[in-house]
Amino acid sequence: xxxxxxxxxDIVLIIISAISLIGSFTLSLDYLSWIAVILCGIPIFKExxxxxxxxFDLKTDLLVSLAIIASxxxxxxxxxxxxxxxxxxxxxxxxxxxxxxxxxIKELVKLxxxxxxxxxxxxxxxxSVEKVQVGDILKVLPGESIPTDGRIISGQTAIDQSxxxxxxxxxxxxxGDEVYSGTINLYGSFTMETTKVSExxxxxxxxxxVESSSPENAKIVRAADKWATMIVVIAFIAALxxxxxxxxxxxxxxxxxxxxxxxxxxxxxxxxxxxxxxxTKYGILVKDGExxxxxxxxxxxxxxxxxxxxxxxxxxxNILSRDESxxxxxxxxxxxxxxxxxxxxxxxxxxxxxLAQVDDFKIEIGKGISGTIEGSKIIAGNKKFLxxxxxxxxxxxxxxxxxxxxxxxxESEVIGKIVLADALRDDAKQTIKKLKSLRxxxxxxxxxxxxxxxxxxxxANIIKVRCNCLPEDKTEYIKQEQIKxxxxxxxxxxxxxxxxxxxxxxxxxxxxxxxxxxxxxxxxALIKDNIKDLPHLIGISxxxxxxxxxxxxxxxxxxxxxxxxxxLGILNxxxxxxxxxxxxxxxxxxxxxxxxxxxxxxPFKRAKKLGITKSLNKLMTY
Numbered sequence: 001x002x003x004x005x006x007x008x009x010d011i012v013l014i015i016i017s018a019i020s021l022i023g024s025f026t027l028s029l030d031y032l033s034w035i036a037v038i039l040c041g042i043p044i045f046k047e048x049x050x051x052x053x054x055x056f057d058l059k060t061d062l063l064v065s066l067a068i069i070a071s072x073x074x075x076x077x078x079x080x081x082x083x084x085x086x087x088x089x090x091x092x093x094x095x096x097x098x099x100x101x102x103x104x105i106k107e108l109v110k111l112x113x114x115x116x117x118x119x120x121x122x123x124x125x126x127x128s129v130e131k132v133q134v135g136d137i138l139k140v141l142p143g144e145s146i147p148t149d150g151r152i153i154s155g156q157t158a159i160d161q162s163x164x165x166x167x168x169x170x171x172x173x174x175x176g177d178e179v180y181s182g183t184i185n186l187y188g189s190f191t192m193e194t195t196k197v198s199e200x201x202x203x204x205x206x207x208x209x210v211e212s213s214s215p216e217n218a219k220i221v222r223a224a225d226k227w228a229t230m231i232v233v234i235a236f237i238a239a240l241x242x243x244x245x246x247x248x249x250x251x252x253x254x255x256x257x258x259x260x261x262x263x264x265x266x267x268x269x270x271x272x273x274x275x276x277x278x279x280t281k282y283g284i285l286v287k288d289g290e291x292x293x294x295x296x297x298x299x300x301x302x303x304x305x306x307x308x309x310x311x312x313x314x315x316x317x318n319i320l321s322r323d324e325s326x327x328x329x330x331x332x333x334x335x336x337x338x339x340x341x342x343x344x345x346x347x348x349x350x351x352x353x354x355l356a357q358v359d360d361f362k363i364e365i366g367k368g369i370s371g372t373i374e375g376s377k378i379i380a381g382n383k384k385f386l387x388x389x390x391x392x393x394x395x396x397x398x399x400x401x402x403x404x405x406x407x408x409x410x411e412s413e414v415i416g417k418i419v420l421a422d423a424l425r426d427d428a429k430q431t432i433k434k435l436k437s438l439r440x441x442x443x444x445x446x447x448x449x450x451x452x453x454x455x456x457x458x459x460a461n462i463i464k465v466r467c468n469c470l471p472e473d474k475t476e477y478i479k480q481e482q483i484k485x486x487x488x489x490x491x492x493x494x495x496x497x498x499x500x501x502x503x504x505x506x507x508x509x510x511x512x513x514x515x516x517x518x519x520x521x522x523x524x525a526l527i528k529d530n531i532k533d534l535p536h537l538i539g540i541s542x543x544x545x546x547x548x549x550x551x552x553x554x555x556x557x558x559x560x561x562x563x564x565x566x567x568l569g570i571l572n573x574x575x576x577x578x579x580x581x582x583x584x585x586x587x588x589x590x591x592x593x594x595x596x597x598x599x600x601x602x603p604f605k606r607a608k609k610l611g612i613t614k615s616l617n618k619l620m621t622y
Contacts, residue, residue, distance in 0.1 A: 010092050013039045017085045024078055036081030040088035041068050067256040074253050076573040083257065086584060089266075113181065116147035119191065129198045136194045140185045148181045148198050155190025156365040158340070159183050170341065172366035186339070188365045231559070235259040242567050251569055258562035258576035263583035267551030270587060274594035275544040283528035284537055291523035293548075294505045295541035297487045301435060301534070302478065302500070304492035305446035305456055308510055308531065309428050312493065314342055314420040316349040317403065320395045321416025329356065330378050331408050331418065334371050337361045342404065343369075345420055364388075368406065379409040386414070400455065424459045427532040432460050434535040445474045447496065474500040491531070508534075539599035547594060551587045558583040 017036035024032035045068075048061035064087050071080035116129050117139045124139060129147050132138065137153070140146055146159070158170040161183045170186055173179060179192055238259070239252040272289035279286055286292060306312050321327040332350035335343035337358050361371040367388065368381015379389060386393060386407055394414040399405050403421040407414050432442055443464040446453040453467035466477065478488050478500055490500045493510035501507030501522040509522035510529045526533065562579045565571045571579065 007092070010088070014085065014088050014092060017081065017088065021078065021081050021085060024081070030077050033077040033081035036085045037068065037072070037077065039084075041065075041080070041084035044068070044084060044087055067253075067259075070253040070256050071573055074250055074573065076253070076257075079257055079573045079576075113145040113147040117141075132194055132198060134194055134197060137191055138194060139189065139191050140179075141189045142185055142187050144185050146179050146181055146183050146185060146192075148194055149196040150179055150192035150194045152177050152179060152190050153193050155188055157188040157190050158186045158365060160186055174366065187363060231259060231264070235563075238563055238567065246569070248569065250572060251566060254566040254571050254573045254576045255563055257573045258566050258571060258579060259559050263555035263558060263587045264552060266584050266587050267555055267591075268548050270591035271544050271547045271551060271594060274591045275540050275597075277595050278540055278597055279537065282533045282536060283526065283530060284533060285525045285527055287523050287525075291506050292541045292544050294487065295489060295524075295538065296545040298440060298489045298506060298538065299486045300441040300443060300481065300488050302443045302445055302474070302488060302490045302504065303462070304474075304490075304497050304500075305444060305448060305453060306422060307493035308491055309444065309456060309460055310422045310424055312422065314345040314404065315423050316345060316418060317421045317423065318419035319416065320397070320419075321408075324416065327408050327416035327418075329354070330373055330410065330415075331380055331406075333373055334358055334361075334369060334378050334380055337371065338363065338369055342406065342420055346406075346418065376411050380406055382406065424456060425531060427530075428460050431532050431534055432462060435538065438535060438538050440538060443477075445469045445477060445500075471496045471499050475503045478503045491526075491534070508537075536599045540594065540597050543597055544594060547591060551590060554590075555583055555587060
């Protein structure tokens with residue numbers, strides 16, 4: 001477990017303070033308690049002073065500070081040190097849950113091309129991207145990032161646009177087509193006319209979206225602090241009235257001691273730490289405690305398609321051929337010479353080292369590939385490629401929406417066809433069903449075309465779907481839903497999802513598939529990419545809030561009961577400190593039950609038994 005330098009320092013101070021208190025109690029050396037007062041008490045005094053001076057904020061730090069000072073005044077240094085140490089532990093736990101660094105914007109900046117090749121007066125020159133002007137003619141070679149937004153004026157190529165749109169497959173581009181900054185030119189070289197300068201490009205716009213996007217609602221107030229001001233006022237009034245009636249300062253100090261909200265302060269961080277520990281076992285990393293509280297209130301989960309609901313890579317779904325063995329041997333041999341994602345999928349599917357030598361290998365951008373194998377000319381590509389080669393079509397059965405077909409021809413005769421698609425995850429449909437049973441609405445926002453997007457949505461039983469979405473479209477959708485008062489969670493994996501992940505009330509990133517930027521922009525990461533764990537994530541979030549509320553209720557009742565006993569003179573400061581320590585232990589033990597929490601299937605099974613599953617599906621997908 002990695003700790004920051006200041007966190008390591010806090011751990012050392014807490015350990016030293018705890019040892020000093022143990023020594024003071026067992027050896028009856030009161031001066032050892034001063035170590036805890038100084039090491040853990042001074043930071044509390046500092047935060048109290050800063051809160052009062054800068055914001056006039058009556059937080060629990062004020063009450064704790066007064067209790068520590070009052071305990072020292074009446075000679076109960078051990079009680080003062082004990083209070084300071086417990087509060088320091090609670091503060092550390094809370095800080096630790098919210099200390100993960102977010103927003104690795106520098107990773108986006110790395111994607112920004114630094115150099116462009118400009119053609120001026122018939123000569124090529126390397127210039128800084130910042131010097132590129134609208135109307136400049138740029139040359140882009142295979143493998144290079146496109147320097148800025150523009151329009152192709154000569155050449156053909158295939159572009160990897162996943163950084164911006166999340167599309168799983170490269171997009172063929174030719175004369176007149178638009179290209180975008182930060183996307184990757186895969187194959188052919190081309191020249192383009194610049195339409196936007198670097199600072200106004202699509203990639204820079206994406207960076208600005210990530211930097212500026214955030215939920216419209218204010219930061220959630222910690223559960224313990226909701227009661228802080230009221231506790232301070234009640235404790236002050238009770239201590240003052242008790243002294244005015246009894247003239248016994250010990251009773252007043254005891255009131256301040258027992259009303260120190262140690263259990264109250266521990267109520268939130270211990271429950272959140274236990275929940276985070278539980279989720280870690282499922283491969284779910286939570287960056288801050290607020291995300292759990294927000295997730296418990298979520299009304300709708302917005303899914304990205306590529307790499308989230310689907311696997312994000314093309315897979316072979318069908319093969320049509322009279323001699324499948326021969327066709328796959330020839331096709332895999334030919335495709336082994338290509339770096340195209342479809343080619344890699346075919347070679348991986350064939351999964352054999354027995355490949356033939358390919359001569360005269362050629363790539364026809366946007367059409368397919370060809371080569372000579374064992375003296376025969378082999379062609380693999382789309383219908384457009386076969387038509388250009390005057391090869392009659394065979395195996396021309398209609399394919400499903402979202403699928404891609406590649407025909408294989410040997411010596412100008414089609415010998416078969418292979419069909420590929422970005423397949424829906426095996427557990428996607430069941431996950432969606434369980435989320436609906438938890439009264440969560442589902443929406444699908446994708447950068448893919450309408451035919452592909454709706455096909456995947458239908459497979460997953462999602463009715464609410466929007467296609468052809470750019471990053472700003474997804475962000476705007478989330479913003480409009482938030483304006484309506486809805487709490488939105490977004491789950492995605494690509495760089496293009498980063499603004500939406502940050503804009504949502506809770507952002508959930510696919511950890512192993514996701515880009516560093518999407519993971520850093522999110523609040524939660526599914527390290528194992530198991531979307532089937534989303535219902536468990538929702539369930540434990542709700543259970544955590546329930547646990548926190550019960551902890552707070554118990555802590556308040558304990559404090560009130562102890563305060564009444566202190567007013568009556570039944571408790572002294574040390575006994576009061578012991579009581580609130582017992583309360584703290586009970587809170588910690590109850591919170592620890594979250595570590596073993598597991599979502600029950602009862603809600604969904606009950607809905608199914610009552611025959612209302614279909615009604616729930618309709619209700620949850622409006």
